[in-house]
Amino acid sequence: VEDYVSFTQHLNASTRIAALLGAGLSAASGIPTFRGAGALWRGIPPKELSSPYAFRDNPVLVWQYHNFRRHIALHALPNTAHYALAHLGEYKDFMAITQNIDGLSQRAGHQTAHLQPIHGTLFDIKCSNPECNYLERENIVDPIIPEMADYGGVDLSDPNVSLPSVTIEQLPHCPKCNSLLRPAVVWFSEVLPGEVLNQVDDWMLSGNVDLMLVIGTHASVWPAADYVEFAREQGARIAHINTEDPSDDQKTEGRDWFFKGDAAVIVPELLKGVIGAPYCI
Ligand code: NAD
Numbered sequence: 001v002e003d004y005v006s007f008t009q010h011l012n013a014s015t016r017i018a019a020l021l022g023a024g025l026s027a028a029s030g031i032p033t034f035r036g037a038g039a040l041w042r043g044i045p046p047k048e049l050s051s052p053y054a055f056r057d058n059p060v061l062v063w064q065y066h067n068f069r070r071h072i073a074l075h076a077l078p079n080t081a082h083y084a085l086a087h088l089g090e091y092k093d094f095m096a097i098t099q100n101i102d103g104l105s106q107r108a109g110h111q112t113a114h115l116q117p118i119h120g121t122l123f124d125i126k127c128s129n130p131e132c133n134y135l136e137r138e139n140i141v142d143p144i145i146p147e148m149a150d151y152g153g154v155d156l157s158d159p160n161v162s163l164p165s166v167t168i169e170q171l172p173h174c175p176k177c178n179s180l181l182r183p184a185v186v187w188f189s190e191v192l193p194g195e196v197l198n199q200v201d202d203w204m205l206s207g208n209v210d211l212m213l214v215i216g217t218h219a220s221v222w223p224a225a226d227y228v229e230f231a232r233e234q235g236a237r238i239a240h241i242n243t244e245d246p247s248d249d250q251k252t253e254g255r256d257w258f259f260k261g262d263a264a265v266i267v268p269e270l271l272k273g274v275i276g277a278p279y280c281i
Pocket of ligand 1 (some may be wrong): 022023024025026027028031033035036099102103127215218219241244261262263264
């Protein structure tokens with residue numbers, strides 16, 4: 001139900017609040033979601049460009065794709081929902097678990113203590129050699145492949161636009177062991193970063209969650225779905241904010257509120273009782 005009054009009463013009474021964030025949060029910033037329009041890159045599904053197998057078979061193409069995503073994210077701006085959430089931690093014991101890798105919550109000033117990027121970020125780069133521990137944080141060089149520089153103004157997601165030719169040698173290499181570097185994001189079939197998951201678990205276990213916000217995500221994949229279920233078992237009430245109402249009963253089970261629409265409009269409106277109204281549209 002879309003009941004702002006009962007939601008606001010519960011929000012005000014809540015001490016501990018968790019939020020699960022997905023690609024829909026950044027849609028208003030112009031970053032395509034995986035299911036919506038613009039999900040395909042040059043006609044290729046993102047799954048085929050975001051796996052260790054794809055990287056092994058064609059590291060140049062996988063890097064060109066990530067170079068593109070970094071470029072889009074760096075030129076996007078955080079939206080009103082990123083800002084509203086970034087401020088919630090000043091008023092409540094708050095934990096945001098984000099599946100997004102675009103760095104927009106971080107750029108909105110979301111304190112790292114209240115934000116766990118469980119899928120990593122496009123701006124952390126690590127060595128692809130599992131024996132090597134090289135990690136570079138907050139690398140915002142754009143383009144990260146110098147040969148891609150002239151293509152800044154062209155839409156490289158369009159298969160009709162030719163990709164600049166890049167050799168393996170021109171990809172970023174590890175300064176420690178000279179293996180290929182790669183984005184430190186969680187690709188399909190990979191395990192999530194243990195340290196980040198532990199921090200989420202520590203917070204979830206250190207007291208009952210009163211309210212869980214599920215924003216712009218299907219919340220259907222592990223561990224996202226489990227966090228919602230766990231909070232619900234602790235007695236949390238659950239609010240979903242999404243442009244689409246999932247027809248699948250499993251995802252709507254135990255849901256207390258559903259607010260249909262753009263997260264950038266709805267999230268600041270929902271939180272204004274706590275953070276004030278500077279981000280309301
Ligand atoms: P998804 O693309 O599978 O789903 C996006 C969800 O957002 C859908 O439920 C859709 O209905 C909803 N949505 C779309 N526009 C919205 C808006 N304006 N306001 C509110 N909701 C909106 O994304 P997901 O569930 O986050 O999971 C897929 C994976 O894709 C994640 O692991 C994530 O790492 C990755 N991803 C990240 C980004 C990013 O960093 N911005 C972008 C695309 C995909």
